[in-house]
Amino acid sequence: MKRRLYPLVLAFLLAPTLAQEGKALYGQFCAGCHGAEAQGIPGAIPPLAGNPRALDETHVVQVVRQGLSGPLEVGGVTYNGVMPPMPQVSEAQARAIAQYLKGLSGAEPQGPAPVATQGDPALGRALYLGQRPLQNGGAPCQACHTVAGLGFLGGGSLGKDLTDAAKRLGGEAGLTALLTNPAFPVMREAYKGKPLTEAEAAALAAFLVQVSQETPRPSSLYLGRFLVAGVFLLGLLLIYQAAVWQLRPKSLAERIRSQLRR
Ligand code: HEC
Ligand code: HEC
Incomplete structure (x- = not known):
């Protein structure tokens, strides 16, 4: 029992x-x-x-x-x-x-409400590019990210292209929340101890929303990049082959030919 x-x-x-x-x-x-x-x-x-x-x-x-x-x-x-x-x-x-x-659960009904701050996209653009420093000294986004229309081949390639980030990540409110508390390890590290202020996050979110609306076809940007990279690599390959051809050991026939020429 x-x-x-x-x-x-x-x-x-x-x-x-x-x-x-x-x-x-x-x-x-x-x-x-x-x-x-x-x-x-x-x-x-x-x-x-x-x-x-x-x-x-x-x-x-x-x-x-x-x-x-x-x-x-x-x-x-x-x-x-x-x-x-x-x-x-x-x-x-x-x-x-x-x-x-x-x-x-029970402690908190739905997590914090989405931030209501309305961001200023022009300020966001300047912050993104590093034209205006971030208040707490974080790195400008462009160090790691690209968005369409801001300089061809410009920006970093560590993070994703952010052109359509607003569409995928819940618009301005979603982005503001994401930026005040980044979930991605690399970004979390980069902004550890130097968080974005709420106004900065809202401004950047507004800027990214604007970018996503202005740029209808980000894929063409990728295509352009691939083309440039492809042509560059092809050039390198041709130079390499020419060098190998020049430096190759001479064949018997060629040695005889150059002997005869003397
Ligand atoms: C030190 C490099 C670094 C910096 C600086 C940085 N990011 Fe990121 N970011 C990343 C990485 C890495 C990821 C996650 C992996 C990925 O999406 O490529 C990421 C992810 C994101 C995402 C989610 C992308 C997606 O589509 O899933 C957004 C939005 C974003 N970053 C915005 C920003 C903004 C705005 C700034 C400037 C305040 C910024 N990041 C600065 C590296 C960085
Ligand atoms: C890489 C990011 C990531 C990690 C790490 C992660 N999750 Fe998730 N989780 C998500 C996403 C994104 C969704 C939503 C998937 C969808 O939209 O279908 C989700 C959905 C869920 C759901 C379903 C919620 C629902 O409403 O039905 C549960 C439960 C969950 N996660 C629990 C966990 C637990 C527990 C862990 C840790 C062991 C964890 N997750 C780790 C990203 C993550």
């Missing part, structure tokens, strides 16, 4: 420990995308706090182990991204994380 109680008692004792462990695991595996507070990024990454589906342990474990893509809706905002499967998270760990997520 008593034996049957053991598992229950154990579960009762373990529950808080599991939630603690879940919190650490969440920080390690999930916070990079879903945010430290599980608040998500409006329009880009769904919140897990205050998300009814995140209360469903089976769903959470399945998403973690198998990934998820396709449209979904949380709190009136639609998402259509890709979460990769995470085989590095064991099923037991996924359950621990699910426990932690259960504890979160």
Whole structure:
């Protein structure tokens, strides 16, 4: 009779420990995308706090182990991204994380509301290009990114082309949230201790929205780049071949011919 109680008692004792462990695991595996507070990024990454589906342990474990893509809706905002499967998270760990997520909800209904600040696109452009320094000393975006129409072959290539970022990442509100709290490791590092101010993030978001509306065919930019790079490489190849041809060991016939010429 008593034996049957053991598992229950154990579960009762373990529950808080599991939630603690879940919190650490969440920080390690999930916070990079879903945010430290599980608040998500409006329009880009769904919140897990205050998300009814995140209360469903089976769903959470399945998403973690198998990934998820396709449209979904949380709190009136639609998402259509890709979460990769995470085989590095064991099923037991996924359950621990699910426990932690259960504890979160109720605390906060929907994460922070999207920032309402209206940005000034002209200011955003100057900040993007580095014509106006960022207040906290962060690097200008152009160091790593390109957008169409701002100088051919201009900008860095570490980050993505941002021409249509506004369309993919939830417009001005989504971008502002993303920029105040970047989810991408490289950018997070680059702006660590030098965050964008809210006004700067809003201005940059407004600028990117403007760019996405002004530039209908960013693919032609890529094509142009490929052409230039292709022609350049072809040139190099021809020079290389000519050099190899000049330096090749002379064949017997050629040696005889040049002997005869003397
Ligand atoms: C690389 C970024 C990334 C990481 C890391 C990540 N997620 Fe996700 N997650 C997403 C995206 C994007 C979606 C939305 C997918 C879609 O739109 O179909 C999502 C969706 C989900 C959903 C479904 C939400 C719903 O409303 O149904 C759950 C649950 C979830 N993630 C849990 C986790 C947990 C737990 C972890 C850590 C083990 C984690 N995610 C790590 C990006 C990520
Ligand atoms: C140190 C390099 C670096 C700097 C500086 C930088 N970024 Fe990024 N950014 C990245 C990387 C790397 C990624 C993520 C991987 C990718 O999208 O290529 C990224 C991703 C993004 C994304 C998401 C792109 C997408 O389509 O998924 C946006 C938007 C963005 N950056 C905007 C900005 C803005 C605006 C600035 C200036 C305030 C900026 N970045 C400065 C490196 C940088």
